[in-house]
Every structure is written in structure tokens, then in C-alpha cells.
Amino acid sequence: MTTPQTPGFTLADPDLWLNGPAQRELNYLREHQPLSWHTEPSTDWFPEGGRGFWSLVRHEDISAASKDQDTFSSGQGTELIDMPAEMVRTYGGMLNMTGEEHARHRAIVSRIFTPRTLGQLAPQIQEHARKSIARVKELDTFDFMDDLVADFPAQIVCDLMGVPTEDRPELIRLTGIALAGNGTAESYKTMTQIVDYARGLAAKAAAGDVTSDQASLLRKLVEAEVNGQRLTNEEVGIFLALLLTAGIETTATSIGQGFYAMSLYPEQREQWAADFDSIAPKAIEEIVRWVTPVMHFRRTATRDVEMHGQTIRKGDKVLLWYTSGNQDATVFKDAEKLDFFRESEYPHVAFGGGGPHFCLGAQLARLEMSIFFKELFQALPKAQVTGDPVRLHSNFVNGLAHLPCTTGRA
Known part of the structure; x- marks a missing residue:
């Protein structure tokens, strides 16, 4: 058996991610080791360490792997x-499914995330954007993340779920803990x-106990059917938790x-x-490419695979580094x-690189971003x-804790 090629560093090392994406290391890997093996030593992030993983870093390989479930x-x-x-199911819900199970969930949820349904959300998205901006409009200085955008996408998701106003601060707080x-x-x-x-909201x-006109997604979600099947309240709960954690952090x-x-x-x-x-x-797509809010997702090999002169064994973990593919x-x-005004015939991979797991919330995120910036x-x-x-x-979310700004009033 050939010994896997390692680059002399591991992308599991927290020190590589102190100042954002480890682009120097990822640039090296794209050029010299498009498939590399990385150890998972004990770290502050994960004291127990792990069994190691492969990294795919080129746009072409990430796109191909994304499409090959x-x-x-x-x-x-x-x-x-x-x-x-x-834990796998609780953490990711539909993200962590494959085959017929994933297809069933996606078919049901896709009935809700239609262009027509999302288009109807524009007025309330605009209202939340204006409320967020009004908080800082009369200030001289502000923190873009804390004061302006922190709860903007969260309020929209809470509207769709019919979350009572008094419950929202605690739910948003819990979401931040889960992501961190x-x-x-x-x-x-x-x-x-x-x-x-x-x-509980799904139940x-x-x-029929949710009467708010704003709880549009929740009502449609519990009623949606494909081939006579509906999601259970547990499945709806997991999906809504995913929508909260994925939609809030990535859009902000x-x-x-x-x-x-x-x-x-x-x-x-x-x-x-x-x-x-x-x-x-084009501006929204370019921002998403440049930022790549979710820097990687993991896959697991279902069979032995030969790539770049090495063998990925069945059961091995494979990380798709979207933040690297978008810098290729x-x-x-x-x-x-x-x-x-970038001209490229290839789409970025920030929404998942295509295939069955392409981000269902992509259209909502685009709409929120466009309305907010306008x-x-x-x-x-x-x-x-x-x-x-x-x-x-983090080596997972390419986020900001703070961004000092001025309104330009002075």
C-alpha cells in the first residue's frame, strides 16, 4: 500500500486559520499536491484528534466530487x-443524507423554495434591511457585524418559521453557540x-395552531407532500434548525x-x-465567490478511488475545500x-459545486444580499x-466577528 502524500502541515491546525483562510497553504496544494493527506492531531478545537482526511483543492476536482454522491x-x-x-442527523439533517432519503427530503423542501415563493418575501426582507440600517443611521461609528447585520437574516428565517418576537433573541443566541x-x-x-x-413549532x-401570516414556510413545509409522503415533525424540526444555522451565519x-x-x-x-x-x-455571485462563507464540507468515500497517483480508500474522509476552488x-x-465584471464560463463552488447537494437556500441568500446592499x-x-x-x-466559516465602520455623517 502506497503511503499517502502529506504536505508537511495539516489544514486541521488552528494556527493556520488565525487570519482567515489559509490561502498560502491552499495555493501550495493546488499547485503541487492537488490531493494530499492531513493528520488530525489533538488541538484546542478537537482535543481528541481524529483519524485524518484527504483534501481536494482544485476547482475541477471539487466540482466533480460534488456531483458524484x-x-x-x-x-x-x-x-x-x-x-x-x-449526531450526524441532528447536526446536518438533509445535508447529511444521500440516495433516496436525500431525494425525498429535497423533493418536499423544493416545493417550498420556489422562485415565486421567494419573490413574495422581498417586501419583508426589505423591511428588515431598513430596520437594521435605521439602528446605525444616526451614529457616527458602528460595528458592521454587531450593530448592523448580525440579526438581519435571522429575523427573516424567524418570520418564515413563525417564531414569536419574544423568543427570537434566545434562539439567535443559541444559533451562535452552535456555530461557534x-x-x-x-x-x-x-x-x-x-x-x-x-x-414544537412544526407540531x-x-x-393548525400557527395563525401568523408570516409563518408561510412553516405551514407549507408541514403540508407539503411528494408521492403521498410528508416530513415528520422531527424532520421538519431538524430542517428548520439547519435553515437557522446555515442561513443566518452564511448570509451575514x-x-x-x-x-x-x-x-x-x-x-x-x-x-x-x-x-x-x-x-x-454578477456582483452578488462575485461576492459569494470572493468570500466563500462555508470553506469546506466533508464527504466519505464509498469505494477505493484512484486520483492524482494516490488511492483514497473506502471509508476515508475527503474534504472539499470550496475556499480553495474559488481561488483557483x-x-x-x-x-x-x-x-x-469577471468573465468566467465556470461557476464558483461556494454553494456546493453543483450536484444533488447544491445549496437549496442559494436563491434566498442572493435575494437577501441584493436587497440589503441596495x-x-x-x-x-x-x-x-x-x-x-x-x-x-475557524477553518469552517469564513466569518467576521467585528468590522469597524463610519456612517460618513461627520
Whole structure:
């Protein structure tokens, strides 16, 4: 058996991610070791360590693996850490399914996430964007993440779920704990609390006890059928927990990081603000590519696979590094730059690289981002970043904890 090639470092090392994505290491791997083996030593993140994993870092390989669920399965989890089966289901729900089970869930949920349904959400998304901006409009300085965007996507998801206003702060707090822990025992415990709460909402909707006009998604979700089958209240609860954790952090991250990116490339912001509607579709895609809010997901090999002169064994963990694929210079010219007028025949992989697990919430995220930036440009045209961002310490979410800004009033 050939010894797996290791690069002399491991992407499981927290020190590589102190200042955001480990692009230096990922650049090296794309050029020299497109398939590499990484150990999982004991770290502050995961004291017990792990059994190691393969890394795919090129756009072409990530896209191909994403489309091949028969070989690279999500069924054993999309988290780096190995979890018991019950934790796998609680953490990711539909993300951690494959085959017929995943197809059934996706078919039912897809009945809800239609372009028509999402289009009807535009007025309430606009209302939440305006409320968020109003909080800082009369200030001289503010924190983009804490003061402006932190709860914007959360309020929209809570509207769809029919979450009472008084319950929202605690639910949003729990979501933050679950995301920050990412695979730890505390995170799992918090996820079960979110699932329990969401399951209760589903049970009320199924019994006809949810009357709020805003709980549109929840009512449709408990009533949706495919081939005579509906989701159980437990399954609805897990899906809503996924919607909360996935939708809140990724959208807030994309907006915050997107505003920071435009501070580095101000000409892009100026051009977009001058012709917002026509540039918006490409600008949103470019921001999502540049940011790549979820930096990786895991797959598990279902058979032995030969790639790049090495053998991935059945049962091995394989990480798809989306943050690397979206910086692949063979696909995106000057990939490190933000360019709203980028010409590329290849789509970015930030929404999952295509295939059966392409992000169901992509259209909602695009709509939220577009509406938020339009409102921001109109209400605070002189808002600017005033200092360096404080980054989340993670190799999973490319997030910001803080981003100091000014409204430009002074």
C-alpha cells in the first residue's frame, strides 16, 4: 500500500486559520499536491484528534466530487469530525443524507423554495434591511457585524418559521453557540435545543395552531407532500434548525465580508452603486465567490478511488475545500481580486459545486444580499470601513466577528 502524500502541515491546525483562510497553504496544494493527506492531531478545537482526511483543492476536482454522491457520500456527515449517527442527523439533517432519503427530503423542501415563493418575501426582507440600517443611521461609528447585520437574516428565517418576537433573541443566541462550537459537545447540545424548539413549532403548525401570516414556510413545509409522503415533525424540526444555522451565519458573513471587500476595491462599489440593478446579479455571485462563507464540507468515500497517483480508500474522509476552488487561478483570472465584471464560463463552488447537494437556500441568500446592499447604498452612501476586521477563528466559516465602520455623517 502506497503511503499517502502529506504536505508537511495539516489544514486541521488552528494556527493556520488565525487570519482567515489559509490561502498560502491552499495555493501550495493546488499547485503541487492537488490531493494530499492531513493528520488530525489533538488541538484546542478537537482535543481528541481524529483519524485524518484527504483534501481536494482544485476547482475541477471539487466540482466533480460534488456531483458524484455515489462515490463521495454525505451520508456519514459533512463535518470534519466523526460523529455518532444520531449526531450526524441532528447536526446536518438533509445535508447529511444521500440516495433516496436525500431525494425525498429535497423533493418536499423544493416545493417550498420556489422562485415565486421567494419573490413574495422581498417586501419583508426589505423591511428588515431598513430596520437594521435605521439602528446605525444616526451614529457616527458602528460595528458592521454587531450593530448592523448580525440579526438581519435571522429575523427573516424567524418570520418564515413563525417564531414569536419574544423568543427570537434566545434562539439567535443559541444559533451562535452552535456555530461557534462546530462539532463540539456544547455545540451538539445546543443544536438539540434548537431542534426541540423547531419541532414544537412544526407540531403547532401541523395542528393548525400557527395563525401568523408570516409563518408561510412553516405551514407549507408541514403540508407539503411528494408521492403521498410528508416530513415528520422531527424532520421538519431538524430542517428548520439547519435553515437557522446555515442561513443566518452564511448570509451575514457574505454581507459583512462583501462590504469589507468593497473597501479594498472601492471602484467596484462605485460602479455597482451607480447602476445597481443591472450589476447586482454578477456582483452578488462575485461576492459569494470572493468570500466563500462555508470553506469546506466533508464527504466519505464509498469505494477505493484512484486520483492524482494516490488511492483514497473506502471509508476515508475527503474534504472539499470550496475556499480553495474559488481561488483557483486556472479558472478565475486574478482570483484574489474582487471583480464584478469577471468573465468566467465556470461557476464558483461556494454553494456546493453543483450536484444533488447544491445549496437549496442559494436563491434566498442572493435575494437577501441584493436587497440589503441596495438599501445600504441608498441610506448610507458614505458609509466606510475604518479599520481592520476581527475574524472568526475557524477553518469552517469564513466569518467576521467585528468590522469597524463610519456612517460618513461627520
